[in-house]
Amino acid sequence: xxxxxxxxxxxxxxxxxxxxxxxxxxxxxxxxxxxxxxxxxxxxxxxxxxxxxxxxxxxxxxxxxxxxxxxxxxxxxxxxxxxxxxxxxxxxxxxxxxxxxxxxxxxxxxxxxxxxxxxxxxxxxxxxxxxxxxxxxxxxxxxxxxxxxxxxxxxxxxxxxxxxxxxxxxxxxxxxxxxxxxxxxxxxxxxxxxxxxxxxxxxxxxxxxxxxxxxxxxxxxxxxxxxxxxxxxxxxxxxxxxxxxxxxxxxxxxxxxxxxxxxxxxxxxxxxxxxxxxxxxxxxxxxxxxxxxxxxxxxxxxxxxxxxxxxxxxxxxxxxxxxxxxxxxxxxxxxxxxxxxxxxxxxxxxxxxxxxxxxxxxxxxxxxxxxxxxxxxxxxxxxxxxxxxxxxxxxxxxxxxxxxxxxxx
Amino acid sequence: xxxxxxxxxxxxxxxxxxxxxxxxxxxxxxxxxxxxxxxxxxxxxxxxxxxxxxxxxxxxxxxxxxxxxxxxxxxxxxxxxxxxxxxxxxxxxxxxxxxxxxxxxxxxxxxxxxxxxxxxx
Numbered sequence: 001x002x003x004x005x006x007x008x009x010x011x012x013x014x015x016x017x018x019x020x021x022x023x024x025x026x027x028x029x030x031x032x033x034x035x036x037x038x039x040x041x042x043x044x045x046x047x048x049x050x051x052x053x054x055x056x057x058x059x060x061x062x063x064x065x066x067x068x069x070x071x072x073x074x075x076x077x078x079x080x081x082x083x084x085x086x087x088x089x090x091x092x093x094x095x096x097x098x099x100x101x102x103x104x105x106x107x108x109x110x111x112x113x114x115x116x117x118x119x120x121x122x123x124x125x126x127x128x129x130x131x132x133x134x135x136x137x138x139x140x141x142x143x144x145x146x147x148x149x150x151x152x153x154x155x156x157x158x159x160x161x162x163x164x165x166x167x168x169x170x171x172x173x174x175x176x177x178x179x180x181x182x183x184x185x186x187x188x189x190x191x192x193x194x195x196x197x198x199x200x201x202x203x204x205x206x207x208x209x210x211x212x213x214x215x216x217x218x219x220x221x222x223x224x225x226x227x228x229x230x231x232x233x234x235x236x237x238x239x240x241x242x243x244x245x246x247x248x249x250x251x252x253x254x255x256x257x258x259x260x261x262x263x264x265x266x267x268x269x270x271x272x273x274x275x276x277x278x279x280x281x282x283x284x285x286x287x288x289x290x291x292x293x294x295x296x297x298x299x300x301x302x303x304x305x306x307x308x309x310x311x312x313x314x315x316x317x318x319x320x321x322x323x324x325x326x327x328x329x330x331x332x333x334x335x336x337x338x339x340x341x342x343x344x345x346x347x348x349x350x351x352x353x354x355x356x357x358x359x360x361x362x363x364x365x366x367x368x369x370x371x372x373x374x375x376x377x378x379x380x381x382x383x384x385x386x387x388x389x390x391x392x393x394x395x396x397x398x399x400x401x402x403x404x405x406x407x408x409x
Numbered sequence: 410x411x412x413x414x415x416x417x418x419x420x421x422x423x424x425x426x427x428x429x430x431x432x433x434x435x436x437x438x439x440x441x442x443x444x445x446x447x448x449x450x451x452x453x454x455x456x457x458x459x460x461x462x463x464x465x466x467x468x469x470x471x472x473x474x475x476x477x478x479x480x481x482x483x484x485x486x487x488x489x490x491x492x493x494x495x496x497x498x499x500x501x502x503x504x505x506x507x508x509x510x511x512x513x514x515x516x517x518x519x520x521x522x523x524x525x526x527x528x529x530x
Binding site: 347352378379408 | 445470472
């Protein structure tokens with residue numbers, strides 16, 4: 001097992017200094033840094049095996065195809081999909097959710113049907129449904145958040161579910177609160193009324209072991225760049241039987257079997273949903289990221305972040321004038337994401353002072369405006385930790401809050 | 410101490426000058442920063458000689474945007490409409506800090522842009 005120093009030494013960017021301070025990167029909720037192993041794998045592919053995929057015959061294309069499709073297998077194993085046929089590569093998780101909206105939902109939902117999402121969602125799990133709802137006369141309902149507790153109001157969700165509900169959308173872990181939602185409970189409830197469930201796993205897959213079959217999900221999406229892989233690659237997992245009966249929405253190369261002047265027949269799943277040349281080097285980079293995460297161990301990563309949360313939360317709450325959104329104590333249903341506000345200070349000023357100390361945190365609406373509105377706030381500051389963040393990083397973070405406070409006192 | 414948050418910024422943020430509204434103002438400009446939701450309104454009334462006699466501003470947001478608005482309101486006093494129109498982003502950045510990165514420059518120049526909008530009417 002790698003210790004924290006070994007892990008940190010795998011990430012070249014962490015040896016950078018910012019404004020004369022060693023970089024402390026705490027914006028992992030937005031994107032993660034990349035280990036040398038991922039960088040090397042992409043470079044090596046481009047240097048030695050680059051070719052288009054699924055074009056066959058010559059050696060390079062065979063190699064590129066084998067590597068690209070090999071990652072599909074890796075992804076399937078990583079999230080415990082039944083088969084790699086259920087793994088679709090997209091540009092990012094946002095595109096994955098939009099693809100569900102534009103294909104399955106558009107083909108199966110009609111006027112008067114209902115979609116349930118939650119107030120806790122990232123905008124990408126709200127806006128695609130709003131667009132579809134407006135276009136098709138579908139009713140969009142929201143599961144409220146119990147703000148003091150930082151959790152979804154599951155009883156309210158039960159009340160919202162009915163025979164017209166066709167889809168329930170929920171984030172596995174909140175990007176603002178760090179709350180791990182009871183996806184399996186919601187999946188069972190959704191299935192009881194004949195609805196499907198779409199899960200945004202962007203903040204979960206990088207940080208904890210995920211088993212899409214155990215969760216009883218129907219759709220599950222996540223992004224490569226938040227889990228040590230490159231940007232430009234997203235994943236959509238969907239049950240094979242759903243993909244088989246859904247029509248593709250993008251036409252072009254690779255997604256067809258035959259084309260005449262008047263019509264075309266589709267390729268098998270998953271390729272019928274992957275029109276055009278995919279992000280081959282990006283997908284191969286994602287494969288290296290999964291290898292890295294698997295080598296460290298997802299349970300180990302989750303435990304490490306839990307330790308960070310146990311260390312940070314009480315100290316953070318102890319600072320006068322500091323308030324933390326959501327769950328106030330470290331436990332199994334909370335990740336190492338800390339969104340907070342400080343009396344008398346705007347989040348942007350907090351982030352600026354942190355930047356002067358070499359610490360990268362997020363400030364703003366966090367792409368979760370309905371959730372902030374529920375807390376009667378327009379913006380927040382957020383520190384989100386990952387496997388390469390140490391207790392020393394946590395100490396630097398806590399010291400910077402105290403410094404910010406002293407500047408504004 | 411902080412390079413960004415020098416005493417003058419903290420002072421104007423915590424003790425903003427000329428805060429308020431002028432419903433009958435000759436110039437009223439409003440600007441918001443869509444990235445962070447900061448807002449500033451600037452109000453100017455001119456006397457018979459065309460000199461800015463009453464200046465008020467109102468807003469909500471980070472220390473840089475609010476302190477800059479306060480500093481700007483002080484700069485406007487005693488100036489004619491023509492002189493006010495000559496004020497540039499650079500003038501306010503000179504006071505607030507020339508080393509701000511582009512996203513923070515937007516905060517610092519929010520009030521200037523509210524002013525420009527007001528002058529355009």
